[in-house]
Amino acid sequence: MTQFHDEDTLVKEIARHFLPGRGQGLRLGIGDDAALWKPKPGFASILTSDWFLEGSHFLREKHPPESVGWKCLARAASDIAAMGGTPRCFLLNLALPAAISGKWLEEFLAGLRRAAKSLDCVLAGGDTTRSQRILISVTVIGEIREGQEVRRSGASPGDLVYVSGTLGEAEHGLQLFRKGRGKVSPKNLALRKHLYPEPRVALGRWLAERKLATAMMDVSDGLSSDLPRLCAASGVGALLDPAKLPLPDGADRESARHLALHGGDDYELLFTVAPRNLASLSAKFRKLRLTQVGKLTRELGVRILGIDGKPEPLRVAGWDPFRLRNK
Amino acid sequence: MTQFHDEDTLVKEIARHFLPGRGQGLRLGIGDDAALWKPKPGFASILTSDWFLEGSHFLREKHPPESVGWKCLARAASDIAAMGGTPRCFLLNLALPAAISGKWLEEFLAGLRRAAKSLDCVLAGGDTTRSQRILISVTVIGEIREGQEVRRSGASPGDLVYVSGTLGEAEHGLQLFRKGRGKVSPKNLALRKHLYPEPRVALGRWLAERKLATAMMDVSDGLSSDLPRLCAASGVGALLDPAKLPLPDGADRESARHLALHGGDDYELLFTVAPRNLASLSAKFRKLRLTQVGKLTRELGVRILGIDGKPEPLRVAGWDPFRLRNK
Numbered sequence: 001m002t003q004f005h006d007e008d009t010l011v012k013e014i015a016r017h018f019l020p021g022r023g024q025g026l027r028l029g030i031g032d033d034a035a036l037w038k039p040k041p042g043f044a045s046i047l048t049s050d051w052f053l054e055g056s057h058f059l060r061e062k063h064p065p066e067s068v069g070w071k072c073l074a075r076a077a078s079d080i081a082a083m084g085g086t087p088r089c090f091l092l093n094l095a096l097p098a099a100i101s102g103k104w105l106e107e108f109l110a111g112l113r114r115a116a117k118s119l120d121c122v123l124a125g126g127d128t129t130r131s132q133r134i135l136i137s138v139t140v141i142g143e144i145r146e147g148q149e150v151r152r153s154g155a156s157p158g159d160l161v162y163v164s165g166t167l168g169e170a171e172h173g174l175q176l177f178r179k180g181r182g183k184v185s186p187k188n189l190a191l192r193k194h195l196y197p198e199p200r201v202a203l204g205r206w207l208a209e210r211k212l213a214t215a216m217m218d219v220s221d222g223l224s225s226d227l228p229r230l231c232a233a234s235g236v237g238a239l240l241d242p243a244k245l246p247l248p249d250g251a252d253r254e255s256a257r258h259l260a261l262h263g264g265d266d267y268e269l270l271f272t273v274a275p276r277n278l279a280s281l282s283a284k285f286r287k288l289r290l291t292q293v294g295k296l297t298r299e300l301g302v303r304i305l306g307i308d309g310k311p312e313p314l315r316v317a318g319w320d321p322f323r324l325r326n327k
Numbered sequence: 328m329t330q331f332h333d334e335d336t337l338v339k340e341i342a343r344h345f346l347p348g349r350g351q352g353l354r355l356g357i358g359d360d361a362a363l364w365k366p367k368p369g370f371a372s373i374l375t376s377d378w379f380l381e382g383s384h385f386l387r388e389k390h391p392p393e394s395v396g397w398k399c400l401a402r403a404a405s406d407i408a409a410m411g412g413t414p415r416c417f418l419l420n421l422a423l424p425a426a427i428s429g430k431w432l433e434e435f436l437a438g439l440r441r442a443a444k445s446l447d448c449v450l451a452g453g454d455t456t457r458s459q460r461i462l463i464s465v466t467v468i469g470e471i472r473e474g475q476e477v478r479r480s481g482a483s484p485g486d487l488v489y490v491s492g493t494l495g496e497a498e499h500g501l502q503l504f505r506k507g508r509g510k511v512s513p514k515n516l517a518l519r520k521h522l523y524p525e526p527r528v529a530l531g532r533w534l535a536e537r538k539l540a541t542a543m544m545d546v547s548d549g550l551s552s553d554l555p556r557l558c559a560a561s562g563v564g565a566l567l568d569p570a571k572l573p574l575p576d577g578a579d580r581e582s583a584r585h586l587a588l589h590g591g592d593d594y595e596l597l598f599t600v601a602p603r604n605l606a607s608l609s610a611k612f613r614k615l616r617l618t619q620v621g622k623l624t625r626e627l628g629v630r631i632l633g634i635d636g637k638p639e640p641l642r643v644a645g646w647d648p649f650r651l652r653n654k
Binding site: 006007008009010027028031032033034035036037038044045046047048049050051053055056079080082083085089091093095124125126127128129130131132133135137139141142144146149151152153216217218229233320321322 | 333334335336337354355358359360361362363364365371372373374375376377378380382383406407409410412416418420422451452453454455456457458459460462464466468469471473476478479480543544545556560647648649
């Protein structure tokens with residue numbers, strides 16, 4: 001494509017990548033004042049919106065535009081998965097500097113289209129404008145059968161705490177990425193997880209349909225930041241066993257544990273299971289590992305077993321954009 | 328309020344302004360991974376998302392924070408009105424520089440809350456982060472009875488072109504604003520329209536319910552930019568009569584006409600009416616003026632009657648963020 005000179009041309013270029021852009025409940029997509037959407041009968045809509053900003057969430061000169069396109073949608077869709085729902089369509093708000101080339105946009109849209117196809121989530125609309133930095137805001141609309149959603153607030157003392165996949169892998173990938181892309185194979189799993197995270201939609205839906213999770217959320221800021229949020233919503237505490245954490249490969253044991261507790265951007269699911277339902281869970285969902293990492297307690301606060309086997313308070317040290325990282 | 332030091336505190340501060348934040352189809356609001364929403368039976372959802380960025384859409388040092396809060400929601404809600412729908416809930420993505428004070432945020436939220444109350448549109452969720460400039464992205468979810476939505480594409484040759492209110496008034500207000508706030512009464516209508524535009528929800532709904540409009544959109548970039556979009560979607564042309572344009576008060580005749588054709592930010596409704604339905608329209612809807620400004624033609628392109636009474640092509644010179652303004 002060539003450079004875009006006005007908003008209508010840019011919108012047409014975006015739409016061209018995503019045509020026909022219908023189906024899955026979307027009645028009217030790009031091209032009007034707004035989109036029209038209706039979920040299947042008996043289903044409700046799930047709504048979530050996420051920032052993805054140059055300088056905060058990605059670096060223009062470092063991150064492949066395909067990764068920016070993929071990740072801006074994947075991480076927003078992860079919030080739909082965290083309710084047990086299915087992503088259906090999305091709105092893309094995109095602000096671009098004048099210096100951005102058609103090539104960057106082309107590659108960004110290719111990554112976004114791959115994510116949209118992989119998630120079966122169609123572009124429904126959005127807004128475009130100019131800005132000094134690349135700014136992205138993605139709204140994903142999903143659906144879930146009424147009453148089947150899994151909230152953060154449903155857990156009880158005695159429930160077991162589970163996570164999917166491995167924790168800290170994306171942060172490990174970010175560390176490798178910082179050391180220089182040329183030195184790390186693009187097939188490296190941690191690097192791939194940093195660049196192309198996969199929201200756990202199938203797992204979330206399976207847990208919701210079978211009512212196996214009492215509470216659920218995605219791990220986006222890191223376990224030490226996110227587990228206290230689930231506990232606060234449910235009015236419970238938690239005790240973690242560090243020996244059980246599903247650690248990332250390729251990091252030494254001490255940093256792997258740190259990554260698993262505090263690393264962000266994993267987009268794994270954190271969920272709680274009542275003891276009566278344990279028999280319905282196995283160690284894997286399809287090829288995805290499921291690991292019990294602790295249990296919920298009546299005593300508030302999140303604690304972790306120390307070297308001496310005694311519980312100690314877990315330091316909150318995950319990602320918070322309003323705070324310097326405290327690691 | 329005091330300064331916010333982490334994301335959870337900021338989110339709580341925002342939520343505090345909007346509690347209880349339920350009702351109107353919103354089943355689950357702020358505080359979980361995503362919101363749950365379901366319109367009334369027989370209704371579909373309308374989705375729209377809009378940028379509102381410091382430097383592009385407002386100036387941090389010049390615009391009152393209340394106006395920023397009001398306008399970011401009002402302009403997005405205008406897209407719902409333009410389909411004939413009713414705004415119900417919204418997602419707020421807000422990125423703030425470290426230098427922003429609690430006072431700015433307090434006033435911003437007060438303006439946003441006023442708009443939300445005025446529109447009966449509740450806060451359902453969103454995302455917050457840090458950035459160098461104030462960045463706002465608002466997604467509004469509305470509802471409309473199935474099949475009642477008014478698209479841009481339904482107009483036919485011979486339909487009459489109408490606009491609500493006056494055109495160019497917000498742009499005139501912007502000009503007054505630039506000259507200095509101290510010199511213009513805050514009660515000045517044009518200034519108020521620039522700072523606190525009112526989406527035409529009641530009119531849009533009335534036109535949709537009675538099936539009086541064959542096509543509709545809102546005038547956000549200016550008539551000379553927006554009317555060609557409606558015409559293109561409907562596969563028709565238009566002929567405007569400049570003598571009929573509802574001009575803003577307080578500007579001389581020549582600049583008033585220029586403002587009415589090319590001024591942006593009015594958020595009035597532009598709609599087309601079949602001749603058989605003209606009898607159902609009067610010159611006012613409640614207190615809002617409705618003006619016939621032209622008619623649709625089989626010949627493509629938008630033309631305007633010249634001084635000699637002959638049609639000439641209308642220059643497109645409304646707001647386009649990707650183009651220098653051509654006025």
